[in-house]
Amino acid sequence: MKIEVPTGYNDKKLTDWLNEMTPYIKQISAVAPYMKFELEANFHNIDGSEGSQTCYDCEGSGEEYIEETNEYDDCSTCNGYGTLDAFEELKTRIESNLPDSVLDNITFMKAYYDSSVNCELTFTIKTTALAQVVDVIKAFTDCADGYDTNNAGFHIAVLTDKNGKYPCDTLLDENKLENFKYNVTKILPAILYASANHGTTRSLYYRQLQISEQKYSAIHIIRGGFEYRVFEPCLDNPEKVFDYIKVIANTLKYYSKRKISDKLAYTLELPGRLADTDYTKTSIKSIFQDINNLTILRKTMPYVDKDLPIKITLSDKQLAKIQHKQYIKAVAKYQAHLQDIQDSIRARIKRDYLDYLEYQRQSDRLRDLTKITAQEYVDIQNNKKYKPESLLTTDTVDKKDLYNRVAEYHRNRVREYHIDEFMRSTSKIEFKIEGRV
């Protein structure tokens, strides 16, 4: 197997590169002889969905000066339109930027408008020529007169068809697929970490942490292959692709009939916030400075890329501190919530009690009780100033009994849960903080 090497590497660097990358490229080649890349970006020189750009020859005038006749004629580059089909033009320019040694390994290439960004380049390349993807990325961004990757994806598909056809007629092997899904699902958080570029990661909406036939999955099962949608665009840092290649190789080895008895017996609980649908960029660090997420990351990273350092410099102690602060905040919020419940119940009791007093006054049935004002009643509930016994000479009542009598009187209006809620809200609230910080 001949592995194409990256351009611009000196002998020393090349040897290192070959030593490092060859096993991964072989691993992928064994499953998928071709790979399909989708590069997305917003090119500032492309005019939205029209996909037109100002003609670079006549700068939009549509005319060119002909020396022989000393006259102006239609620009021959844009035929007088002043604009060019941006995507035809883009493809032509990319191809002219690439040597034949690269183009020979590319079986398909198309540039077009994509709804999430204004420019997408899709191409299929021989797996053994993966290194040349770096050249294609550079040729692509060289055509941009400034670009950004807001909303952009960076998708890499492995194609099992021997000619790189996509979509292809050969379906994936069910047993192998099951093994792949079973194992790789467990390491998705570490894959997410390895997929970040410069520590940033976008919304997970278009690449939810799952492996499925649904398009918006971190790993999307396609006809005759897998589309890795999890990767962060790295157009500014093309050699990051080699890290992605490792992730693909290390996950593809689970596409195997052999049931891998792995050490991944890890119950994975994806924290809710990983499933956000926010479009803004997020720091990968902020996701993993959660002690639970970090623990998962540390345990599963070796299965994804054993050489990639986990650049989260917070110590366990610092992490515990962050957790502790978050916990204290949550407790305070919960206590405030309980206070609100208690306040509203007190207000309700007061109202009920005033009704009760009126009833008693009219029926003259319980004189002693009528001595209590509504405020005193609330104070009794709070166990502040009065003991019920000091006010109620006819009966010995405790505050619960008193409340029950009010409630009984208002049986039609006071529902059972009033009592439950009241008792719950007045019972002492205790929070146990686990561990020491």
Ligand SMILES: [Zn+2]
């Ligand atoms: Zn022109």
